[in-house]
Amino acid sequence: MMQRLISFSLLLVIGLSISGCSLSTTQPQDSKITSLQRLNVDAPARRILDIQTWQTASGTTVFFVQSDELPMLDLQLTFAAGSSQEGAAYGLAQLTNFLIGAGTNKYNADQIAQAFEALGAEFNQGSYRDMAILSLRTLSTAELSQPAVELFAEVITRPNFPVQAIQRVQNQLLASFEQQKKIPSHIANRALFAQLYGTHPYAHPSAGTEQTIPRLKRQQLADFYQTYYNAHNAQLALVGNLTRQDAEAIAEQISRALPQGVAASKTPQPQTPKATHLHIEFPSNQTHILLAQLGIERGHPDYAALFIANQILGGSGFGSRLMEEVREKRGLTYGIYSSFSPMQAQGPFTISVQTRAELSEATLGFVRELLSEYVQNGPTEAELATAKQEFLGSFPLSAASNAAIVGQLGAIGFYDLPLNWLETLMQDVQQLTLEQLNTALRNHIQPDALVVVTVGPSVPQLPLPEPVIRNAQPQGHQH
Amino acid sequence: MIRPSINTFILLFALISLPTSAASNPTTHEFSLDNGLKVIVREDHRAPIVVSQLWYKVGSSYEVPGSTGLAHALEHMMFKGSSKLGPGESSRILRELGANENAFTSDDYTAYYQVLARDRLEVALEMEADRLASLTLPEDEFLREIEVIKEERRMRTDDRPSGLAYERFKALAYPASSYHIPTIGWMHDLERMTIEDLRQWHNDWYAPNNAVLVIVGDVQLDEIKTLVKRHFAAIPARQIPVAKTPIELAEPGERRLTLHLKTQLPSLMLGFNVPSLKTAENQKDIHALRLISALLDGGDSARLTSQLERKQELVAGASAWYDAFSRGDSLFVLSATPNVQKGVSLESVEQALWQQLKDLQTNPPTQAELKRVRAQVIAAEVYAQDSINNQARMIGMLETAGLSWRLLESDVDSLNAITATDIQSAAQRYFTASRSITLHSLPEETRP
Incomplete structure (x- = not known):
């Protein structure tokens, strides 16, 4: 299936009350779309989430939203057990996470998989730089959900890390590393994090490397599990068709069975890297281009200003400056995006684009120019007003599914955000001034200090194509 | 590692009732x-x-x-x-x-x-x-x-x-x-x-x-x-060109293809020309093929993962899929990457995939396995309702295939009606050499 553009992920937004706001400032006055004039100028209605939170007796913080419409239940445990906690044993955090579910003293991998699936339940794992996730989705009928939760508790609190399974997954990882050697986007991303983070724990890939993976031993997995998968280092999100009382019982059941321990220490801040341009020769048709800098950490006071500044630059697909100039007017690429990824420590600010190799230098130069101009002169009043409207309008989309809600609760829990942080963010965004955006941009982005990675072939270069000129008035006709 | 006794395991899960029907149909x-x-x-x-x-x-x-x-x-x-x-x-x-x-x-x-x-x-x-x-x-x-x-x-x-x-x-x-x-x-x-x-x-x-x-x-x-x-309402209807159903030869003959690509690892695809729900004479065949796809690759307990990946360690990964909802004749496809760390060749993986298909042709699946696959399918229909986009997409796909969205309302019943024998006979009918196409993808460096 071809898709015109990969949809950007929804904002992590929680519906809370914000007063009405006019749409009139930037609405195209001369638009022929008549229904725009009939549009209600108030902020759209949102689903109000009643987020409840408490601590279990064993020290796990719980976030709960009751959602009774569908007969299902989502449960997600988040641990500060990502690859930033594994030291030099690259890949240990992810391998440990993968192997939970491969066996307990009571059940082997086949029995676990068969039992979950016979209940129609889904067990999932995930491991990233900051965090590791274990989750369960089940139907909420008691005779299905009770055994599913019981099995989930057994599987995640009593993993026995069978040696044969470890070796099998190690082989699978080595196979995937081989595959990745021929995927230019992967080569570029890996090189970018190494350049950007140097000796910081975010520098290496979470999956590990072909040097480190074969050396990992069963005891290291067991120790990593014992240290980081403990009740105090975990948050639990629960969403679905269950009562507060049921939620409390489930939370106690799981939390009690987890190892005891302490919360992991926070990841230190990285050093600012020097400006570089690393080129990796690769025989592809396109050149993959990444431009980056260190961005901000979660909870940074400039988040609202940078979030909106980035939306205008290249954060939300069509209509962003980068997409308009690079794709729409010049046909240089299928997609160009910029993003701030706030993490526990400073996450990256990244621009990514890929273009035919003979236009790679012209494209890179042009993107650098667009970024410099943006940091120097900032957005326009109209761009800021539009971005505020967009943020307000997209608010209701964020709490539409149980899956989206459980994701939000996970982020609030892990990054220790206040329950009303999105309400605050919305208010902050609506009050932003051009001055604040300009200051934040200048403080956080230095266009002459970018870390650049390009992956592609060296070929004779072509000049930048001329932009298509767009008429102010559409020239419609029937045909 | 200590293996639990099978008996206690069965006892634990024998007493619970399995999901039998999806949530009530949305308006x-x-x-x-x-x-x-x-x-x-x-x-x-x-x-x-x-x-x-x-x-x-x-x-x-x-x-x-x-x-x-x-x-x-x-x-x-x-x-x-x-x-x-x-x-x-x-x-x-x-x-x-x-x-x-x-x-x-x-x-x-x-x-x-x-x-x-x-x-x-x-x-x-x-x-x-x-x-x-x-x-x-x-x-x-x-x-x-x-x-x-x-x-x-x-x-x-x-x-x-x-x-x-x-x-x-x-x-x-x-x-x-x-x-x-x-x-x-x-x-x-x-x-x-x-x-x-x-x-x-x-x-x-x-x-x-x-x-x-x-x-x-x-x-x-x-x-x-x-x-x-x-x-x-004001947009007038117009004459649309006649769109003929994409009909395929039932048995085009055995086809093989080798490609040398910018890849580091070899891989394999094995496909079979099969009908879709729209083109099938017997719709039972189609639902049986859907269940076969789930038996092979419906989850961690499915056959490709449990047999080829975990037990025999022949593949680094394997999958099976079947699009039953196209407007024309469709394909049933299996794919696999050999476990090269264990020195497994593409040829042995190809044999192993055929062995899995022959097993389906010779031995009907057990009731326990069928029950498990049905439980997954029923639960998945509930989970699909969590996303309005997915709901709309399913309706649109059925309609553009010339089917009705109303099929969704009877889908669980259609799948529940399929017996172990139906599965066996669909496997016998469709997994034949003359319906097959085999692709070997090899690293460019190995080009002769």
């Missing part, structure tokens, strides 16, 4: 305008939002050699202006409204969608109606956009070995039907495509009587009727 309405536009409205009142998807019954399987890629290229050009909208303007308006919008093209359909706060739905409908009735198709915009499409092809196909392998696999797997055409189009056809080709395409296929509008979300039937009539 769904259907109506048509006089100009033939079909509208399907599903109510989901969990959040005050709505998704609108306009599906056209046209895709790459409606194209002919020499003119491939037209359906997809026109999808791109639908964002370049109409009588009320300049190039890119609809995207800018929707962006300001906080909507999430896009489009997608496949063999059987081209679809456009917007997800937005429910009170903004009318804007999306008005703009959708405008580009159906009066698309501008400016040549200067086309000359830029065709370059974007070529970049898309380079990214998804030419520089991606798995994409390239699948394109060539499909080209050979469908000797007779138009499903051999890649949706993005061959590069040499993109090079010679003109704006006139696209004007003709829009003129031929973009009519209200060739479209299905699917709306899912926090809406009421009456308000939707009013809005849809206001914006779509």
Whole structure:
């Protein structure tokens, strides 16, 4: 299936009350779309989430939203057990996470998989730089959900890390590393994090490397599990068709069975890297281009200003400056995006684009120019007003599914955000001034200090194509 | 490692009842305008939002050699202006409204969608109606956009070995039907495509009587009727070219293909020409094939994972899939990457896949295994309702395949009616050498 553009992920937004706001400032006055004039100028209605939170007796913080419409239940445990906690044993955090579910003293991998699936339940794992996730989705009928939760508790609190399974997954990882050697986007991303983070724990890939993976031993997995998968280092999100009382019982059941321990220490801040341009020769048709800098950490006071500044630059697909100039007017690429990824420590600010190799230098130069101009002169009043409207309008989309809600609760829990942080963010965004955006941009982005990675072939270069000129008035006709 | 006794394990789970039926069916309405536009409205009142998807019954399987890629290229050009909208303007308006919008093209359909706060739905409908009735198709915009499409092809196909392998696999797997055409189009056809080709395409296929509008979300039937009539009713119906069903040879003969690609590891695809729900004489066969796909690759306990990956350690990964809901004859496909760390060859993996299929032909699945697969299918139908986009997508796919969305309401019953014997006989009928196509993808370095 071809898709015109990969949809950007929804904002992590929680519906809370914000007063009405006019749409009139930037609405195209001369638009022929008549229904725009009939549009209600108030902020759209949102689903109000009643987020409840408490601590279990064993020290796990719980976030709960009751959602009774569908007969299902989502449960997600988040641990500060990502690859930033594994030291030099690259890949240990992810391998440990993968192997939970491969066996307990009571059940082997086949029995676990068969039992979950016979209940129609889904067990999932995930491991990233900051965090590791274990989750369960089940139907909420008691005779299905009770055994599913019981099995989930057994599987995640009593993993026995069978040696044969470890070796099998190690082989699978080595196979995937081989595959990745021929995927230019992967080569570029890996090189970018190494350049950007140097000796910081975010520098290496979470999956590990072909040097480190074969050396990992069963005891290291067991120790990593014992240290980081403990009740105090975990948050639990629960969403679905269950009562507060049921939620409390489930939370106690799981939390009690987890190892005891302490919360992991926070990841230190990285050093600012020097400006570089690393080129990796690769025989592809396109050149993959990444431009980056260190961005901000979660909870940074400039988040609202940078979030909106980035939306205008290249954060939300069509209509962003980068997409308009690079794709729409010049046909240089299928997609160009910029993003701030706030993490526990400073996450990256990244621009990514890929273009035919003979236009790679012209494209890179042009993107650098667009970024410099943006940091120097900032957005326009109209761009800021539009971005505020967009943020307000997209608010209701964020709490539409149980899956989206459980994701939000996970982020609030892990990054220790206040329950009303999105309400605050919305208010902050609506009050932003051009001055604040300009200051934040200048403080956080230095266009002459970018870390650049390009992956592609060296070929004779072509000049930048001329932009298509767009008429102010559409020239419609029937045909 | 200590193995639990099988008996205690069975006891623990024998007492619980299995899921037997999905959640109650959501409220769904259907109506048509006089100009033939079909509208399907599903109510989901969990959040005050709505998704609108306009599906056209046209895709790459409606194209002919020499003119491939037209359906997809026109999808791109639908964002370049109409009588009320300049190039890119609809995207800018929707962006300001906080909507999430896009489009997608496949063999059987081209679809456009917007997800937005429910009170903004009318804007999306008005703009959708405008580009159906009066698309501008400016040549200067086309000359830029065709370059974007070529970049898309380079990214998804030419520089991606798995994409390239699948394109060539499909080209050979469908000797007779138009499903051999890649949706993005061959590069040499993109090079010679003109704006006139696209004007003709829009003129031929973009009519209200060739479209299905699917709306899912926090809406009421009456308000939707009013809005849809206001914006779509004046668009006249038009004569649509006859679209013939992509029929494939039942037994084209055994086909093999070897590709040397920019890949580090070898891999394998094994496909079989099979009917779809739309083309099958016996629909039981189709539901049996769907269950076979789940038996092989429905989860961690499925056969490919538990047998080939975990037990025999022959593959680094393996999968099986079957699209039962295409408008023409379909394919049942298995794929695998050998466990090279254990020195397993592509040939032994190929044998192992055939062994799995022969097992299905010789031995009916046990009741326990069948029950487990059904439990997964039933639960998955509940989980699918968590996303309004997925609900709309399922409805649109069925409708553009010439089936009815009402099939969703009886789907669990259809699957529950399939017996172990049905599965065995479907395996015997379809997994034969004369229906098969085998692709070996090898690293370029191993080219003789």
